[in-house]
Amino acid sequence: MPDERVTGSVRAHGAARSTTPDGTSERAGPESWLGVTALSLGVFAFVMAEFLPASLLPRISADLDVSTGAAGQAVSVTAFAGAASALFISVVLPRADRRRVMMGLTLLATASNVAVAIAPDLLVLLVARLLLGVALGGFWAMSTAVAAQLVRAEHLGRALTIINSGVALATVAAVPLGTYLGDVWGWRWVFVMAAGVALIALLAQALTLPSVRPGAESSLRALGAVLRSRVVVAGLVSILLVFAGHFGGFTYIRPATEAVSDLDAGAFAVLLLVFGATNLLGTLLAGPLADRSPRLGLFAFPVLLGTGMLVLFSGGSTAIVFVAAGLWGFGFGGVPTTVLSWGARTEPTRIEQVGGAIVTVANLAIAVGAGIGGILTDRVSATASLPLGAATCVAGGLLLTYLNRARADDRT
The missing domain is CATH 1.20.1250.20 (MFS general substrate transporter like domains)
Known part of the structure; x- marks a missing residue:
């Protein structure tokens, strides 16, 4: 399929992005590496919350009086909701400022973790985890496009490295951290902690992310x-x-x-x-x-x-x-x-x-x-x-x- 290139330029935080002959975008203004770091912190918060149930399933199932397998669906619903959200987030929000979208998704993840922490039964917990999946899939899918607006084209790989380091750290930390703190605090307080991490990520985004217009084609x-x-x-x-x-x-x-x-x-x-x-x-x-x-x-x-x-x-x-x-x-x-x-x-x-x-x-x-x-x-x-x-x-x-x-x- 032939490439369709965008002509002209896109404004992001007052800096122009023009299109080079090979179709990649070139940022003319200063790069926002603090914004990229805020995205990485957001991804860390999301992925940590995603994997926490793996180390807490016995405690969750005992507290909610359900089987371990039933409690394990907290992971499944998150993954499937994340898959759907990642694919359709740009279609559902074609014109929204991507800064507000990323902050809104992070706020949704914060609310999800709080809802899990106070869930009285499995149904409420699963609904809350579904919301986490929506937030996680949308945030991770958007992060590449947002990073492309924050740095020059030749630095996109480095920006993605910073963002994905949040994934790596969360993957390593979530299970042992959840196991240890679950024993010390109880599983509900572990999710309160996860909400706090997401809230910190939200604050970082509010302080560092510039206004980012959606892609030229978001339909x-x-x-x-x-x-x-x-x-x-x-x-x-x-x-x-x-x-x-x-x-x-x-x-x-x-x-x-x-x-x-x-x-x-x-x-x-x-x-x-x-x-x-x-x-x-x-x-x-x-x-x-x-x-x-x-x-x-x-x-x-x-x-x-x-x-x-x-x-x-x-x-x-x-x-x-x-x-x-x-x-x-x-x-x-x-x-x-x-x-x-x-x-x-x-x-x-x-x-x-x-x-x-x-x-x-x-x-x-x-x-x-x-x-x-x-x-x-x-x-x-x-x-x-x-x-x-x-x-x-x-x-x-x-x-x-x-x-x-x-x-x-x-x-x-």
Whole structure:
């Protein structure tokens, strides 16, 4: 599908953004890195709240007098609502100032956490978690487009690195933090804390985010144009493969690790810490790589991710298992930034729509990967999801690399 470019310029916080010949936007005024940091804090607050129930399910189920499985739907409804919100947020709010949209979504997340903290029954809790999903999906989908208005085009990868570092930190911190504070405070106060973190993020946005006009195309027609692009659709399939492959293995990393090693609970906790630390490192390196050599990032991170899964599958000594966790964590750490950067460069005039589609696919891939991984774990073996996940990750990375090259050739 031929690219449709925006001519002229867009005003954001008094600074002009003009369009370069290749279709990317060029910011003429000063960059707002404090605004980017505020977005990262918002993403941290959202993702932390998303994953908190994983460490609190027994306490939640006992307090509300429901089964653990029923309480676990607090995670599912958030993911599905996030998928829908990410895809349609730009359609529902086509003309709203993106600063107000981001602040409104953060306020919604704050209210959701408060509602969870005081929920008298499971129904109220699930409705509150659904609202969190709406806020999370919309915020994460919009963050790429907003970041593109805050920094120059050649710095977009770095901006996405800062934003996605919030995801990495929240992923590492949410489960152990929830477990510890749940024992000390009780699960309801943990969500009060989550509301407080979201409130701090809201204040940071109010102080640092400039007024940001919506993209030149923010209608249902623009979304349809993105979804009709063969390059975008193929890219979304690639992203689905990578995310589903990762979560198909990572959801069941504990039984897989126990099957190939003799790590006890304490050593496994250290293993997750290694995974989290290397995940953050991959996130930090992904931005500069996405700016300077996007094709290398699209290829290297999924391949390293798949390699880590295969090394764990092979088993062996404790050292090998930790190396596997390090490779796996580093590889996946770079994926969100590289794929969002690819989307922004592929559809530079429809960043909101392509970013929403990527976030939607990522949320759906979590459910798909966890479902297939569970079937393989139950019916084949504890490690069966690892080689399949590795294969899909590598296949997705190769396809994205090819699509990036083909897109570049089209522009020359």
